Amino acid sequence: MSAAPQLDHSLNAPSESVTEYATRGVRRRTRENLRLVAPIRVRKASRGMFVIVLASILGVGLLGMLLINTTLAQGAFTLSELRSTQAELSRTEATLTESVAALAAPTVLEEKARSLGMVPSSTPAFIQIPSGKVLGKPKPAPGARIATPANATVGEAAEVPSDSGLPVAPGENYDPAAADAQRATGEWSEPILIDSQVISQDLTLDAIAVE
Amino acid sequence: MSTNRRGRTFRDYGSARIDLGNTRKRGTALILVSTLILMIFAARLVDLQAVQGNELASAALDQRLRTVELPAERGSILDSSGAPLAITVEAKNVTADQTMVTDPAVVAQALSPILGADADILAKRLTGDRRFIYLAKEVTPETWEQISALRLPGVFSEDTSRRIYPSGDLAANVIGFVGAQESGLGGYEYAFNDQLSGIPGKATFERGPGGRAIPTGASVRVDAQAGVDIELTIDRDIQYFAQKAIAQAVESAGASDGTVVVMDPQSGQILALATAPTFDPNYPTQSEQKNLNNRPLTSAFEPGSTSKVMTLAAVVNEGAATPYTPIKVPGSLRRGGKDFHDSSPHGMLNLTLNGVMAKSSNIGTILAAERIGGKKLSKYLKKFGIGQPTGLGFPGETSGFVPEHKDWSPTSFPTIAFGQGLSVNAVQVASVFSTIANDGLRVEPSLVKAIIHEDGSVEEPKAPMTTRVVSRDTAKQVRAMLESVIGEGGTATNAKIPGYRVGGKTGTAQVVDTRTGGYSNQVIASFVGMAPADNPRLVVAVFISQPQSGRYGGELGAPVFKKVSSYALGALEIPPTGSKAPKLALTFGG
Numbered sequence A: 001m002s003a004a005p006q007l008d009h010s011l012n013a014p015s016e017s018v019t020e021y022a023t024r025g026v027r028r029r030t031r032e033n034l035r036l037v038a039p040i041r042v043r044k045a046s047r048g049m050f051v052i053v054l055a056s057i058l059g060v061g062l063l064g065m066l067l068i069n070t071t072l073a074q075g076a077f078t079l080s081e082l083r084s085t086q087a088e089l090s091r092t093e094a095t096l097t098e099s100v101a102a103l104a105a106p107t108v109l110e111e112k113a114r115s116l117g118m119v120p121s122s123t124p125a126f127i128q129i130p131s132g133k134v135l136g137k138p139k140p141a142p143g144a145r146i147a148t149p150a151n152a153t154v155g156e157a158a159e160v161p162s163d164s165g166l167p168v169a170p171g172e173n174y175d176p177a178a179a180d181a182q183r184a185t186g187e188w189s190e191p192i193l194i195d196s197q198v199i200s201q202d203l204t205l206d207a208i209a210v211e
Numbered sequence B: 001m002s003t004n005r006r007g008r009t010f011r012d013y014g015s016a017r018i019d020l021g022n023t024r025k026r027g028t029a030l031i032l033v034s035t036l037i038l039m040i041f042a043a044r045l046v047d048l049q050a051v052q053g054n055e056l057a058s059a060a061l062d063q064r065l066r067t068v069e070l071p072a073e074r075g076s077i078l079d080s081s082g083a084p085l086a087i088t089v090e091a092k093n094v095t096a097d098q099t100m101v102t103d104p105a106v107v108a109q110a111l112s113p114i115l116g117a118d119a120d121i122l123a124k125r126l127t128g129d130r131r132f133i134y135l136a137k138e139v140t141p142e143t144w145e146q147i148s149a150l151r152l153p154g155v156f157s158e159d160t161s162r163r164i165y166p167s168g169d170l171a172a173n174v175i176g177f178v179g180a181q182e183s184g185l186g187g188y189e190y191a192f193n194d195q196l197s198g199i200p201g202k203a204t205f206e207r208g209p210g211g212r213a214i215p216t217g218a219s220v221r222v223d224a225q226a227g228v229d230i231e232l233t234i235d236r237d238i239q240y241f242a243q244k245a246i247a248q249a250v251e252s253a254g255a256s257d258g259t260v261v262v263m264d265p266q267s268g269q270i271l272a273l274a275t276a277p278t279f280d281p282n283y284p285t286q287s288e289q290k291n292l293n294n295r296p297l298t299s300a301f302e303p304g305s306t307s308k309v310m311t312l313a314a315v316v317n318e319g320a321a322t323p324y325t326p327i328k329v330p331g332s333l334r335r336g337g338k339d340f341h342d343s344s345p346h347g348m349l350n351l352t353l354n355g356v357m358a359k360s361s362n363i364g365t366i367l368a369a370e371r372i373g374g375k376k377l378s379k380y381l382k383k384f385g386i387g388q389p390t391g392l393g394f395p396g397e398t399s400g401f402v403p404e405h406k407d408w409s410p411t412s413f414p415t416i417a418f419g420q421g422l423s424v425n426a427v428q429v430a431s432v433f434s435t436i437a438n439d440g441l442r443v444e445p446s447l448v449k450a451i452i453h454e455d456g457s458v459e460e461p462k463a464p465m466t467t468r469v470v471s472r473d474t475a476k477q478v479r480a481m482l483e484s485v486i487g488e489g490g491t492a493t494n495a496k497i498p499g500y501r502v503g504g505k506t507g508t509a510q511v512v513d514t515r516t517g518g519y520s521n522q523v524i525a526s527f528v529g530m531a532p533a534d535n536p537r538l539v540v541a542v543f544i545s546q547p548q549s550g551r552y553g554g555e556l557g558a559p560v561f562k563k564v565s566s567y568a569l570g571a572l573e574i575p576p577t578g579s580k581a582p583k584l585a586l587t588f589g590g
Helices: A003-035 A037-103 A106-115 A154-159 A176-185 A196-202 A205-209 B002-006 B010-051 B053-064 B104-115 B119-126 B141-149 B187-191 B193-197 B236-253 B304-317 B353-359 B362-369 B374-383 B412-417 B426-437 B472-486 B553-571
Strands: B065-070 B084-096 B133-139 B155-164 B184-186 B201-206 B219-222 B229-232 B257-263 B270-276 B326-329 B332-335 B338-341 B349-352 B441-443 B448-452 B466-468 B503-512 B519-531 B538-545
Touching: A037 A106, A037 B084, A037 B141, A106 B236, B010 B053, B053 B065, B084 B141, B104 B119, B104 B133, B104 B141, B119 B133, B133 B155, B141 B155, B184 B187, B187 B193, B236 B257, B236 B270, B236 B538, B236 B553, B257 B426, B257 B553, B270 B426, B270 B553, B304 B353, B304 B362, B304 B374, B304 B412, B304 B426, B304 B472, B304 B503, B304 B519, B304 B553, B326 B353, B326 B362, B332 B362, B332 B412, B338 B362, B349 B353, B353 B362, B353 B472, B362 B412, B374 B412, B426 B441, B426 B472, B426 B519, B426 B538, B472 B503, B472 B519, B503 B553, B519 B553, B538 B553
Parallel strands: none
Antiparallel strands: B065 B201, B084 B133, B084 B155, B201 B219, B229 B448, B257 B270, B257 B538, B326 B349, B332 B338, B441 B466, B503 B519, B519 B538
16 A cells, blocks of 8 residues: 555656656747757858768778778788799799700700710810911810711711711712702802711710720 | 747747757867867877887887898809809799698698699698698799799798809819708808808888888888809819819729829919719718818828928938938838838839839939938928818818827837828828929818909909929929839839820829728829929829729829829810930849
8 A cells, every 4th residue: 555655656747847847848948949040050060061072082081091092001912022023033934044054054964065976185275376377286076977868969978077087988879960960150169967866876875985 | 939949930939048058068078078089189198109109100110011031142153164063043042821721631632743743742831730840941943933823822932042053073172062041061161151141131111001012101221242252273074074083093993982083283272182982062961961062172191101201301402411311221220119011012122212212212312311410301201291271161171180290209200200190181291292293392282262342343362372392403303203103114114194294103002900000901093193294283192091902003093193183284275395204223233
């Protein structure tokens, strides 16, 4: 039972204050409506401008930041891309340098020269210019004779170096009559290239290597 | 009522009154709680900013900051023409994260042919929980590209560099070799390690989560300072030729080892320093330890007859004899209680001083040396650089040994006079002949031509020390005597180079048996010569140690000398002088 009056009280008491609040609320709203008519319009217009200005500043700022960041990021990307290109190029360069160095090694050069039929000279000699005097006592380099092509002429065969000083014979298919005819007509016969395969087969490389 | 209270009616405000009452208390509580929370925040803030501030800021920076070492590129070693003998190239270490490898067998199978490694061993290295393990070290970038193209999960690479010697064993004894992290372990790689290595730099930068540098972040970069390039006096081609010639000679004579020194007597520059057997610095571990040495400088031996050049030069320089001075040479000579003999038995010979040199008579040399005495001989040996460091600063170099004159025993003088009882290295002997070749002026030998810095500036080593050992005239007379050695009746007729005047001296020195302390049956056969004899531009010294077939310097050393000199004269474009060799008498009519 004691709960009822309490309830009543609680019901009553708010009703007064509600009224009070309500009145206050109405009063305030009225006051605002009255006072703010003119200024609101002015303020609305200026605030609009202000917002636009702010927004555009903000927008420009943001865009600027975005642009700068993008550029920087782009730059970073380009940089790392270029770095990797640079790394790749320097790698290629290093590889090439390495292979040049390896190919230029005396061992390799000697091997190549020998495979072309070349032999080291055993006696140094010099030709003095302009007298044409030979300094030193040159000797033909030791080594096997290089085969002459089957249809080589005497002259062509003689151009092929020989170790022995023996007269160099023309190739077995050499036809003197044809050569004479050529000579008569003045027709020039192309020099015959010696097949390197033939050379290396005919050379006894081991015999040259050991003096 | 309750429904009313929750409706949007005027009465609703009324019902809110009950909540408001509670709100006040709640508000108080809220304020209290939030104050408390804020205080905690504030306290934490103070803690973070003021108390731990610096520590945390640096920890955060550390998290973003990354410092990488910028390795300094190791300098190259070049020959006298600038051709590379040792260079550093980029390489990759292949690594693996075992936890990321799902199927080790498959990955190993794929890697095996590229790395040239056994698949089972690779599979073992790919299995486990280790986050980092090496699969292969110092592979070429191309090899890594092949691996990388396979996109194998868990297989990564690491940048590194590799020291390569493109010409293989060429001048390996001089260059030396490197170990792990490219640190020099032998030869000039070791001696010049600090200069070759350079100074590593470092780069510190802030990085984003992706690992890329943050463009606006803090960054510090100290560039690495590359190592210097060292240009040697070695001529690659002559070195190659000398190396090949000595290797062939050592093999055909069944010798233990051999050495060739090619020197420019005027500048003291060593053009070739060859030894056999040698090693491939690309794979130093595959070679025997003794072959890693630079024998021409690190091994000392008794010079034998080549030493007679010093003795006879001293005698001539002191005015005690001329090449024509007659010397009666008996078959045997007793000195200090010991009998001395010549290499082949003979009766009384009437030799000139020139004949003593040409025939390499021990007894004749002792008799000639007695004209000046031990004290003077000892002084000359020192002046010729015997028992002194060569000045090359080579690691493990020996200075050889000559006993002090006051310590000489009664047999010391006669023994030292013909080249036993003192020890030398090969370069010292070559330097003695260079002194005679350079008109008696000794130029300290050198092996380093220039040091090239990163900025391209060339630093030349200080000019070599020069010493006047014998007079110009003495040197000329000694050279004439050396020509007799190659001439008719001399000990080294097969050192002759057609068209050139050549002078030289043979040597067949007995080797000390380290077990007994006495002389063994083994010898060092040598020939040291110069060309052209009347204006020497080239000195070539050949030593063949403990040959099993053949014994004398004339038969083993002279052909190597001829081969190497012939090539070097051509390569260096030294024409013959065109003059005629003097014919000095070897004997006198008595």
